[in-house]
Amino acid sequence: MPSAIAALLPSSYPIPNHLNLHHSQYHRHKNRKVATFSLSSSSKEVPIRNPSASTLPQTHSCVKGRENHNRIRYNSNPNQNHKHPLFLESFSYIDPRSTNKRKTEKEIQKQQQGGEQYEFKVEKAKGLFTNTWWANVKAALGQRINLEGILCSTMVIVKDPKLALPHVSVPDIRYIDWTELHRKGFKGVVFDKDNTLTAPYTLTPWPPLGSSLEHCKAVFGPDIAVLSNSAGLQEYDHDGSKARALEGAIGIKVIRHRFKKPAGAAEEVEKHFGCESSKLIMVGDRPFTDIVYGNRSQFLTILTEPLSLAQEPFIVQQVRKLENSFVNYWCRRGLKPPSHKLLPDPTVCVKEPHSP
Incomplete structure (x- = not known):
């Protein structure tokens, strides 16, 4: 390629404005090659795996419309952006410690509640068959249907x-x-x-x-x-x-x-x-x-x-x-x-x- 034409081409593609690249964090974790992106309307940052370069691939003209659509979806509930399934599928690296901890606590609480309900049902069933009134009901039914x-x-x-x-x-x-x-x-x-x-x-x-x-x-x-x-x-x-x-x-x-x-x-x-x-x-x-x-x-x-x-x-x-x-x-x-x-x-x- 002639050097004159190569000089006219940009060395990298521009990053959309609604995604802010924190260069300070990028350089701090340079060895891990991890960059942090955050949505423009969200106060929480979500770590993602850095691509091989700090540039994004070029797409056709509908990218801008898709970006606006995604911004509306995320902005509708800014506190839940990191939990959205589409967002989780888009990036392969998410720190599992916080979500696993919440999941574990919920599972333990659910198991405890399930155990208590099971014990309650067992005790209730025992009381049903041991109470005197059950024997009376059984006797009444037996007298009606011989x-x-x-x-x-x-x-x-x-x-x-x-x-x-x-x-x-x-x-x-x-x-x-x-x-x-x-x-x-x-x-x-x-x-x-x-x-x-x-x-x-x-x-x-x-x-x-x-x-x-x-x-x-x-x-x-x-x-x-x-x-x-x-x-x-x-x-x-x-x-x-x-x-x-x-x-x-x-x-x-x-x-x-x-x-x-x-x-x-x-x-x-x-x-x-x-x-x-x-x-x-x-x-x-x-x-x-x-x-x-x-x-x-x-x-x-x-x-x-x-x-x-x-x-x-x-x-x-x-x-x-x-x-x-x-x-x-x-x-x-x-x-x-x-x-x-x-x-x-x-x-x-x-x-x-x-x-x-």
Whole structure:
């Protein structure tokens, strides 16, 4: 190249005005070849790696417009320029000590908070499953949805509908002649609780039944008991508190048992009375629980009407309607309950409430 033309060319390209090169810092760190640039609107300086020369490459005419656009973006939040991802990508060297320290502190704080929340959730879960009220909720749900009863009812409908038909049907226990039943050779009486002796989920006996219940006690003595799917059931009354409360309220022994009616055999009941199940009477208001259980165990079965539907859960009311529709259908078709050897004619044990 001719020396005259070379003398006319600039030795370096100009640096844009909005980037200020601090030459003092450049010379101070000359060995490291690090220069410090700062944005014109920012008070903080960000160290960047110095190019191989202190000049910038030439670009086309849109550089100025891009510079103005970047200046607007950075100036919108001047205190966060060093954190902008575009800025971090533009320069390969950034001192990591300050950002790593903040990141470490945040991670530690987040881990501590996460640990505290985890411990709180664990303690809360433990309290949920250990509190007494959870056992009560579980018991209430179990009384409304009897899975054992659903399975057994399905088998009854498909295979042996006669098990759901009672030997005797009466409005309530006032229509039962306890003296005649005892004379026929029966040794004991097993009552269901809810809607048979008491209103649903209460402990006190239904007031109109008081005289008949006392007469039953006078005839059978201590050989009277309650077999309930709530009080006395090991799954929902493991400590026997509900059974003791019911015994104190109605003065009748509550049988502790492991299986919900109609599931389970009669061994626990036979052990309580000290006689075989064919000499016992089962009284209840549900065909597919009380009556099926009694017929499967060779009890004399007596079906009563429910005492109060107003306090009964909606789902139980619907299941009751379905049970009664099946029973009425089978009766219309002429099906009969299983015969009982001590009482071939069950009608002899039915009486009017006010008859002697």
